[in-house]
Amino acid sequence: xxxxxxxxxxxxxxxxxxxxALRLSSQxxxxxxxxxxxxxxxxxxxxxxxHTIYVSVTNPASLVxxxxxxxxxxxxxVSFVDAxxxxxxxxxxxxxxxxxxESPTMLEGIMLRIEYLLRKHPSQRNxxxxxxxxxxxxxxxxxxxxxxxxxxxxxLKTRSVLTVLFTxxxxxxxxxxxxxxxxxxxxxSLGGGT
Amino acid sequence: xxGSRSGPVPTAEAAQDSRCVTGIEGLxxxxxxxxxxxxxxxxxxxxxxxKTTLCLEFLVRGAEKNEKGLFISVxxxxxxxxxNFATFEFFRPELVQHDMITIVDxxxxxxxxxxxxxxxxxxEVDILVRTIQDLVRExxxxxxxxxxxxxxxxxxxxxxxxxxxxxxxxxxxxELGTTSLMVAEVGAVPxxxxxxxVEEAIxxxxxLLSNVRRRGDMLRVLQIIKMRGTVHSRAQYVIELTPIGMLxxxxxxxxxxxxx
Amino acid sequence: xxxxxxxxxxxxxxxxxxxxYLPPGSLVVVVGTPGSGTHLLxxxxxxxxxxxxxxxxxxxxxxxxxxxxxxxxxxWDPDAIRFGNLSDDYYRRVxxxxxxxxxxxxxxxxxxxxxxxxxxxxxxxxxxxxGRFLNELANLDSPFRxxxxxxxxxxxxxxxxxxxxxxxxxxxxxxxxxxxxxxxxQQGSLDSRSSAMLEDVADLGITLRSEPNGSTFxxxxxxxxxxxxxxxxxxxxxxxDENGFHVLPS
Numbered sequence: 001x002x003x004x005x006x007x008x009x010x011x012x013x014x015x016x017x018x019x020x021a022l023r024l025s026s027q028x029x030x031x032x033x034x035x036x037x038x039x040x041x042x043x044x045x046x047x048x049x050x051h052t053i054y055v056s057v058t059n060p061a062s063l064v065x066x067x068x069x070x071x072x073x074x075x076x077x078v079s080f081v082d083a084x085x086x087x088x089x090x091x092x093x094x095x096x097x098x099x100x101x102e103s104p105t106m107l108e109g110i111m112l113r114i115e116y117l118l119r120k121h122p123s124q125r126n127x128x129x130x131x132x133x134x135x136x137x138x139x140x141x142x143x144x145x146x147x148x149x150x151x152x153x154x155x156l157k158t159r160s161v162l163t164v165l166f167t168x169x170x171x172x173x174x175x176x177x178x179x180x181x182x183x184x185x186x187x188x189s190l191g192g193g194t
Numbered sequence: 195x196x197g198s199r200s201g202p203v204p205t206a207e208a209a210q211d212s213r214c215v216t217g218i219e220g221l222x223x224x225x226x227x228x229x230x231x232x233x234x235x236x237x238x239x240x241x242x243x244x245k246t247t248l249c250l251e252f253l254v255r256g257a258e259k260n261e262k263g264l265f266i267s268v269x270x271x272x273x274x275x276x277x278n279f280a281t282f283e284f285f286r287p288e289l290v291q292h293d294m295i296t297i298v299d300x301x302x303x304x305x306x307x308x309x310x311x312x313x314x315x316x317x318e319v320d321i322l323v324r325t326i327q328d329l330v331r332e333x334x335x336x337x338x339x340x341x342x343x344x345x346x347x348x349x350x351x352x353x354x355x356x357x358x359x360x361x362x363x364x365x366x367x368x369e370l371g372t373t374s375l376m377v378a379e380v381g382a383v384p385x386x387x388x389x390x391x392v393e394e395a396i397x398x399x400x401x402l403l404s405n406v407r408r409r410g411d412m413l414r415v416l417q418i419i420k421m422r423g424t425v426h427s428r429a430q431y432v433i434e435l436t437p438i439g440m441l442x443x444x445x446x447x448x449x450x451x452x453x454x
Numbered sequence: 455x456x457x458x459x460x461x462x463x464x465x466x467x468x469x470x471x472x473x474x475y476l477p478p479g480s481l482v483v484v485v486g487t488p489g490s491g492t493h494l495l496x497x498x499x500x501x502x503x504x505x506x507x508x509x510x511x512x513x514x515x516x517x518x519x520x521x522x523x524x525x526x527x528x529x530w531d532p533d534a535i536r537f538g539n540l541s542d543d544y545y546r547r548v549x550x551x552x553x554x555x556x557x558x559x560x561x562x563x564x565x566x567x568x569x570x571x572x573x574x575x576x577x578x579x580x581x582x583x584x585g586r587f588l589n590e591l592a593n594l595d596s597p598f599r600x601x602x603x604x605x606x607x608x609x610x611x612x613x614x615x616x617x618x619x620x621x622x623x624x625x626x627x628x629x630x631x632x633x634x635x636x637x638x639x640q641q642g643s644l645d646s647r648s649s650a651m652l653e654d655v656a657d658l659g660i661t662l663r664s665e666p667n668g669s670t671f672x673x674x675x676x677x678x679x680x681x682x683x684x685x686x687x688x689x690x691x692x693x694x695d696e697n698g699f700h701v702l703p704s
Contacts, residue, residue, distance in 0.1 A: 106411050108432035111443040116436045147446050271573050298568045305574040306567055308555030325563045332565055 004035060007188045011044050014185065015125070017160035019153045021133075021184045023169035025191035032191035034067065039190075040129055040164050041078060042071045050162075051124040052078045053117045057104050057135040058166075060085040062093035064131070079121075081113040084135070104139040107148040114152070118159065128156055132166040133176060142175035146182060153183040213424075214337065214373035217255020218248070220431065220442025221401075221416070229373050229399065230423030234364045236343070236394055238378040238387035239403030243414055244435045245377045246270075247282070248403070249339040251439050252375055254284055256337040257294035264335035265297045266326065268345035272297040283437040296333040300346070313351040319359050322346075327366040335372060342377035347389040356390045360397065387419065398422040406430070406445075415445060462634065463495065463660075464502030467701035468675065468690060475683045476657060478597075479629035481621070482636040483656035485649075490662035490673060491694060492638045494528075496603035497521070498698040499636045501530035503599030507633050510600045512538040512587070514607035528698050538590065540583060541607050547581050583611065584620055591623060597632035600624065604638040614648040621655050657681045675699070 007022075014020055022040070024032040045052050056064050061080035068078060080098035087103050094100075099116070101109040118126055130136070137145055149165075156163045167180065169189060180187065213228035222228050229235055237245045253263030267275055275297060279285045289295045303325060304310060309318050330338055340346065343360075350356050360376075367374050376397065378388045387394045387402060394400050399421035406415045417430045430445040462469045462476065482499070486492030493515060503509045513521050518539045525532040558567065591600075602624065608617050621637055628635045641661070644652060653659055659679030664671045673692045680686040691702040 103411055105409060106413070107446055108413065108443040109434070112432065112434040112436075112441045115441050115443065116434070116438065119438055119441075144446050151444055151446075296565060298565065299571075299573055301573045302568050302571045303563060306555070306558050306563060306571070308552065308559070310574075321559060328562045329565060 004039060004190075007190070008039050008043055010186065010188065011039060011162075011164075012047070014162050015044065015048055015050070017157055017162060018185045019157065019163040019165065019183055021165045021167055021180050021187040023167050023187055023189045024132075025169050025189065028191055029168070034071075035190050036166060037064075037067060038071060040127065041068055041073055044162075045073070045077055045127060048125055050077075050127045051121045053081060053114055053126060053128045054078055055081045055083065055110055055114070055128065055130045057083050057130070057139075058132050060088065060090050060093075061095050061098040062090075065095055065098075079117045081110055081117070083110055104136055107136075107140060107144065111148070111152055111155075114156075118161070126159075127162045127164065129164045130166065132168060133180065134168045137176055142179065145175075146179045149179055149183045214261075215255070215259070216252050217258065218251055218440050218442075220433075221248075221440070224418060224427040224429070224431065224442070225421060226424045226426055229421065231373055232368045232371055233398035233422060234360070234367055234374045234376060235399035235401060235421070236378050236387060236397045237375050237401050237403065238380045238394070238419075240380055240405065243403035243405060244433060244440065245403055246278075246341055247435050248401075248440055249341060249375045249377060250279055250282070251284060253295050253337055253339060254286075254289060255439075257289045260294075261336040262293070262334045263295045263337040263339070264330055264333045265295060266300050266329075266338070266340045267297060268300040268340070268342055270341070272299050281437070282439075284439045293333070296329075296335065298329060300340075304349075309349075312349070314349050314355070316355060316358070319350060319355055320362070323359065323362040323366060326363060327370070330367070330370055330372055338367065338372050338374040340374070340376050342379055343393060344377070344379040344389045347393075353390040353392050357392045357396060360393055364396065364398075394419070403433070413445070416442060460506040461502035462499070462658075463699070464498040465675075465692070465699050465701060468677070469502075471686060471688070472658065472677065472680060475680055475686055477629075478632045479625075480634055480657040480681075481625040481628055481655060482634065482658040482660060483621070483652055484636060484638040484660045484662060485641050486638065486662035487641045487664055489671065490664040491699065492640070492662055493524070493603055494694065495660075495662060495675075495699060496601045496636060496638050497525055497528070497530065499634075500535055500599065500601045501525065501528075503634065504531065504534045507597045507599050508594075509535045510538065510590075510594075510598060511535050512540055512600070512602045514539075514541040514602075515604050518542065528696065530698075538587075540587060543586065544583050544607075544611070548583075583608070584616060587620070588623055591627050594627065594631060598628075598635075599633050600628070600635040602635070602637045604640065606640050606643050609639075609643050614644065614651075618648065618651045618655065621652060625655055625657075653679065673699075675701075 011020065022036050024036055041052050041054070044050060054064060061082035065080065075097055078097060080095060081101060082098045083101040083104040086100055099113045101113060114128055153163055165180065165184065167176065212231050214231045215228035216222050237248060239245045253265060256263050276290065280287065290297060307321055307325060309322060314322065346359065347356050350359055378393060380387050387400055400419035402417045402419050404415050406413045414433045415430045416433045418426045418428060431442040432445050434441045462473050484492055484495055500509050500511050511521065518537045521537065522532040605617055608620065624635045624637065656679060658677070661676040661678050663674045663676070673694065674689055675692045676689045677687050692699050693702050
């Protein structure tokens with residue numbers, strides 16, 4: 001059994017709700033990132049016809065969407081909450097399946113867009129991916145961030161939604177570790193480490 | 195006599211009916227289950243804070259539960275309102291066509307009743323109250339919205355008459371078991387939630403909608419300032435007006451705040 | 455165009471003694487007792503101007519159609535006259551809506567009353583009877599003959615000073631453009647001070663009287679004032695036939 005298939009099995013066990021962290025090593029980050037997308041949006045999402053709400057903070061939704069298209073993900077299965085394009089003023093490619101939050105500091109806005117999308121897809125199983133915790137930490141204080149994750153994760157847990165938090169393992173600091181340890185049920189590492 | 199009780203024990207149904215569930219999920223949660231039935235609530239806020247949308251959703255959610263609603267529009271013509279309402283997914287024109295929601299224009303009421311003076315006389319205030327009461331009774335409305343009370347206030351022109359109008363209207367609605375939302379436009383004066391300042395003291399509840407600036411971000415915020423007859427949260431909530439209705443999220447407290 | 459020597463009242467025996475002494479723009483004020491024929495004299499004055507200038511006949515005392523029928527009954531052509539009815543206009547614009555308001559207030563408003571109703575347009579200025587009349591007066595730009603029969607209706611609605619001011623405006627416009635104007639009022643409608651004010655504005659003051667005499671009435675026409683010509687004042691016995699007023703032989 002490969003490391004990825006072990007992770008896939010573990011993720012499957014949270015399909016009826018839970019919070020996991022996928023720690024991506026900065027070494028060969030691009031490969032790890034693609035693996036993470038494959039494991040979550042493609043595999044987990046495809047198996048149980050799960051609708052994915054992808055919160056993009058690191059890269060604009062348009063960029064993530066082009067990667068997902070390369071993985072043959074159908075557009076109806078993914079909705080984006082893009083919290084970075086406004087800030088980066090990169091609106092060349094506005095996606096019909098994306099909802100844009102003005103800034104990654106508007107954490108309530110992110111919560112509300114997730115809520116909106118969950119209500120728009122009430123009959124489907126939903127998965128929320130936050131990409132990434134580190135990018136949110138660049139724009140928000142640890143106090144606000146821990147409050148945000150605490151509220152978001154608990155809210156999603158009560159609704160049996162799987163929440164996947166992407167983090168870059170090498171860049172994590174003690175504050176992020178503390179936040180993740182507070183909200184996460186299990187962590188997995190992609191590209192080295194455990 | 196310890197342990198003795200007077201009157202019948204309230205049933206679960208009666209307890210449920212004692213609340214007017216707004217149907218705006220987040221709002222009902224922070225109100226402890228809804229607005230106490232018969233309350234008159236001021237929806238106060240500046241321009242573009244979502245007062246009318248909140249009121250509309252209140253009526254639509256009521257109509258979905260078979261509670262009729264009456265929307266008394268002062269500032270916007272009902273035809274224009276309906277065009278605006280059509281942009282919301284939660285609004286269905288059939289609700290108006292089937293009289294589940296009745297929209298009336300107060301300026302037409304003024305005109306038909308000869309209340310055309312710039313300032314209403316005390317007797318005319320009584321006529322207005324009685325007319326609104328008649329319309330509520332005729333429409334069978336259990337939910338009423340007046341958008342806006344401020345515009346009516348410009349006609350009554352004095353604190354005394356404004357107090358008289360709201361007291362009488364509140365009494366009329368209370369007798370009919372009607373829960374009402376009164377829109378109040380507020381300016382930038384902190385702590386003042388109405389035109390004359392007396393309205394907020396008389397009504398049963400005040401819901402404040404405002405824009406709050408936080409580190410350059412502008413957030414729409416809702417706060418229950420008061421609500422008679424229920425224990426409620428006094429915290430601020432960030433709101434979003436979406437096509438499917440108003441959504442609320444807790445206001446995160448980190449960072450420095452300035453009210454815009 | 456007025457020549458200045460066209461008939462004044464349409465009563466030749468009286469006109470001949472007055473027209474040479476009246477300036478081109480003049481105001482006639484007629485005061486009459488009930489039944490003395492003020493409305494008829496107003497119509498005779500109007501028809502006397504046909505052909506020499508546009509004739510405007512404003513009535514507050516009768517329906518326009520009745521006034522037109524009265525013209526025809528004396529073989530005068532109402533089609534040559536432009537009619538205005540201030541009381542009809544006031545009724546339509548003010549009294550009728552007030553009646554409807556009273557009805558609705560009494561009965562109570564129903565949703566049906568509000569359906570399909572349009573929001574009232576905000577008027578630039580509230581309705582004013584005098585304002586509307588003055589606006590029409592201001593739109594005149596050539597000599598005219600104008601009758602306002604009578605002031606009594608206006609006196610019920612307005613302050614006396616407003617009515618007198620209106621008469622002053624008529625005279626001023628008459629003087630400016632030339633032509634003749636006549637206003638009528640029932641005797642007793644004005645107190646002595648207001649009467650004096652109106653008298654002051656008049657270039658020609660006429661009083662019509664009707665006194666019982668056995669089984670009939672004696673009609674008299676008094677020229678009680680002719681500006682600058684007090685020697686021309688006179689009292690004449692008049693009678694009315696199918697041609698209107700005419701002077702009875704002394």
